[in-house]
Amino acid sequence: MYELVSPVNPFAVLKYTGHLLLVFSAVLLVPMCAALVLGETSAAVIYGSSALISAGTGVLIQKIIPDFELELKEALILAAVTFPLCSLVSAVPMALSAGMPFLDAYFECVSSLTTTGLSLAPNSPTKLFFFTRSWLQWIGGIGIIVLVLGILIRPGTTAFRLYRVNFGESRVRPSVIATARTLGTVYLVLTLISLTLLLFSGMSFYESVCHTLSAISTGGFSTQAESIGAYEGFLIPFFITISCIMGAISFSLYPEVLKNPKTLIRDPQVRYMLGLSILGTALFALTLSGGNSGPEMLGILPDAVFQTVSALTGTGFSTIDIASLSDASKGFLSAIMCIGGSIGSTTGGIKLFRLIVIVQLIRLVFYRFFLPREAITPLKVKSQVVDPDDVYRIMTYVLLYSVVLVFSAFIFMLYGINSADAIFETSSALATAGLSTGITDPGMPALLKLVLCADMLLGRVEIVPLFILFLPRTWFERSSKTGERKVRKDIA
Structure with a gap:
């Protein structure tokens, strides 16, 4: 109950982020193969290079950082980091291959991996573009952590905590x-x-x-x-x-x-x-x-x-x-x-x-x-x-879901969007549904793109892990003696 009183171990989180990058590099190899089949050679080189860099970074992290047993709080942080990080990694090759602005590519990858479906697609998307975002949706649907558990993590406490954070207690x-x-x-x-x-x-x-x-x-x-x-x-x-x-x-x-x-x-x-x-x-x-x-x-x-x-x-x-x-x-x-x-x-x-x-x-x-x-x-x-x-x-x-929805819709209304459309668009993003009234397009203000990105991520990881990620006490130990005395008293 009092586990989050002490800060997380950033090296433990980084260690398993290495596992994550290594598995996700294999995910990027599929668009590379699809690009070769579809005759988009330059895109194949871009996705292949991105997969190589991701794999190399993952291996390097695993070599440098020693093994840690993952605590529940670190598993929560890893769950919060997974989708923003993998969206960032996949946005780079998408932006380069599709000729998109990086923010639009990041939005598209967040929408894909969170299985949302809102789109800022360019005017003339290629077949590879359509396939890649559908492929990323499929990967996001099963959950990247499932791939990590099924491929790299050995049975034990760490595997149990990763599973518990992402899927709860029930097992088949x-x-x-x-x-x-x-x-x-x-x-x-x-x-x-x-x-x-x-x-x-x-x-x-x-x-x-x-x-x-x-x-x-x-x-x-x-x-x-x-x-x-x-x-x-x-x-x-x-x-x-x-x-x-x-x-x-x-x-x-x-x-x-x-x-x-x-x-x-x-x-x-x-x-x-x-x-x-x-x-x-x-x-x-x-x-x-x-x-x-x-x-x-x-x-x-x-x-x-x-x-x-x-x-x-x-x-x-x-x-x-x-x-x-x-x-x-x-x-x-x-x-x-x-x-x-x-x-x-x-x-x-x-x-x-x-x-x-x-x-x-x-x-x-x-x-x-x-x-x-x-x-x-x-x-x-x-x-x-x-x-x-x-x-x-x-x-x-x-x-929390209601508060995020109301706050997000309010920001849209500040830009002159009527309440029905504002609520619809933010509901769609937060519910990772992807239906749109036409507001979501490449010409929308950057702030609104970021709001929808945040909503999609919050909807996919179910809010709490992302909130914990940004709490100061997640990373820094409290120095207040009053706070320490209160914790000791509560534990006693």
């Missing part, structure tokens, strides 16, 4: 290393299923690969300016919707589903997702029709289903022009984006489990009015009793 295998590899296998299988579906729909191989990587990671980058709206017919939106839902379900649930398929529908998060999708589709269709019901609702329904699922799962594909929507439609999508999918999935937002706990807490408050004061009524989700400390953490997270 006895060890966290085996669990990380199992989750990676599940992710790969889901990707192959999604790719097969899109190929079956008639989409070309290149576009199927790009959309599969973005759909299963609930990222939402498309090779088309109109997103999924550029494709005719029913099959492609339908299979994309299936892929979004697969990515929004907790990966730890899939091994259980193989043993007992009924586990899927019994899971409270899945049931809430289906319920919200049905209710949300009806409400969104109502806002699209302007409150009118009738035969025209049938024509709206396919777009309403697709857009509701895309927003709820935090994917960010679209089949309609978001900018032309009414404020009511934008407000609805903003709210449903903030909910997100299951904990343990690739989605962002508050997450369904936290929503379920809040709903159960409200229910319990009203229920207790009819019970004696001495009655014991634990808060439960299904058969699981929720610890009071977990409730405090959930309520703190929701409060």
Whole structure:
């Protein structure tokens, strides 16, 4: 409880940052190979050089700095550093190969690795550009720490703490290393299923690969300016919707589903997702029709289903022009984006489990009015009793999430953007959804680009680790004697 009273060991953080750079260098080799296949030789050289520099830096750090056992506080800092650092490393080759300003390239890489989908793409993007950002979304979806755990880290306390910070206490295998590899296998299988579906729909191989990587990671980058709206017919939106839902379900649930398929529908998060999708589709269709019901609702329904699922799962594909929507439609999508999918999935937002706990807490408050004061009524989700400390953490997270959202939207409003669009854009970034009203473009002010970058990063690492990263007490020991006496007294 008092671990953060003492500062973190920066050398321990740096040591495992070396592991991170070494693994991420392999990630950069994939765009290099893609550039060779696509005939973009100069880009292949750029990505190959970047991979070599990243690997060399990682090896050098590991050679110079001795081994450390990672404490929980250092694992938190590493989780906070991972996405900003990897975005920075990947932004350099993207800026050089695509001819983008560095800030725009960094924004694109943050959006990719956080699986958001907001874009500052140049006027004439190459095929490599589209593939690279979809590939980075796929990597960001499974989580870079999973790659580190599955490839480089030995079983032990450090592996457990890294896993705990990123995925919590639940495991599908006895060890966290085996669990990380199992989750990676599940992710790969889901990707192959999604790719097969899109190929079956008639989409070309290149576009199927790009959309599969973005759909299963609930990222939402498309090779088309109109997103999924550029494709005719029913099959492609339908299979994309299936892929979004697969990515929004907790990966730890899939091994259980193989043993007992009924586990899927019994899971409270899945049931809430289906319920919200049905209710949300009806409400969104109502806002699209302007409150009118009738035969025209049938024509709206396919777009309403697709857009509701895309927003709820935090994917960010679209089949309609978001900018032309009414404020009511934008407000609805903003709210449903903030909910997100299951904990343990690739989605962002508050997450369904936290929503379920809040709903159960409200229910319990009203229920207790009819019970004696001495009655014991634990808060439960299904058969699981929720610890009071977990409730405090959930309520703190929701409060921080709301504060960040309001503050970010306020900055947008200072630039003359109306409240509906400001809330929509910042909700999309913080929920790592990626839907846009058109505000996000290369010509937007640099401060707003940085605000959206911060929102995307906060949404991906779930706020607390990034806040801890910037706390002075994380890095510097308190010199106040009063503070020291208070800590000793509390511990005693």
